[in-house]
Amino acid sequence: MDSTDLLNALQKEARKISNEDICLARAAVVESVQDLPGKYRKAYSSDYFTYLYEAFQELRTCKTADKAEPVDDEGHRDLLARISQQKGGNNPRQRAFLRFVAVVIPYLAFVAKRTIHPPGMIFPGGLMITSQGDEYYCPVKNKQSGVELALCDFCKCRDSEELEGKV
Template identity: 35%
Template structure:
């Protein structure tokens, strides 16, 4: 049985349930201390944002991490279908490059947690990587309307090398 994301066999089909089981094993190794270190990184990374926006951003992401880990650990659903192996491999390359470039301990914890949460969100739930309600500069928020996730910055981030936006199911919010 596979215990780590890195041990997945990309030469054959990977079911959503198989990936979920691996993510559950990875999530079971995460402790509150890890989440606290990741939260410290989020706070540090956001220190130059405007005060009101920064506080909301830090709270939203910290709460999302805690809730997503709880969701992963408790998810007993049966998911139909298989994941797109090529897309997951590309996704992992982006995350692995970010990990290699990280210089501080808190960022490494954040990336470790973000990897689990973002894979779950993108490949299992097929939901937006950012939580609904996430604020972006200019006062814009990620929305869910008529069965679609609408992101105010998707198109601007598609060519950003480290951004996961190109993998996200969100669509550009055309009202912005």
């Protein structure tokens, strides 16, 4: 499959996501961060969801991929498998969120080739995703690599420790 084929498939799935689904997905995010300190709660419930929603809107209106490039089919299947392994159960908000990210995250990773979290996103400890030129650096990339359910392996970010060698 190439990026144009994937874009078309993702757009078809995106058309099945209703405004109610998006509201439920947003509620799931808010619910999942309620025990975090205030500044992290805002970063995850508002900033992160806004980033995902804007990517969703872009996906829905995108005419074609910038350039048809091969998509790592095994990587795409692995990404979807990781998303489907997240806790959803009988919670309609969580199920809506998982359906939402199963469309948005592959779009970001394989079609738009952007970061999974927004640049400037703050992580515990005050560290954040930064950029230098066209490269993005994440303070938790290597720490999450290999974690069974983490999606960091699919993100275009490099680990922030790589910046130390460039300075």
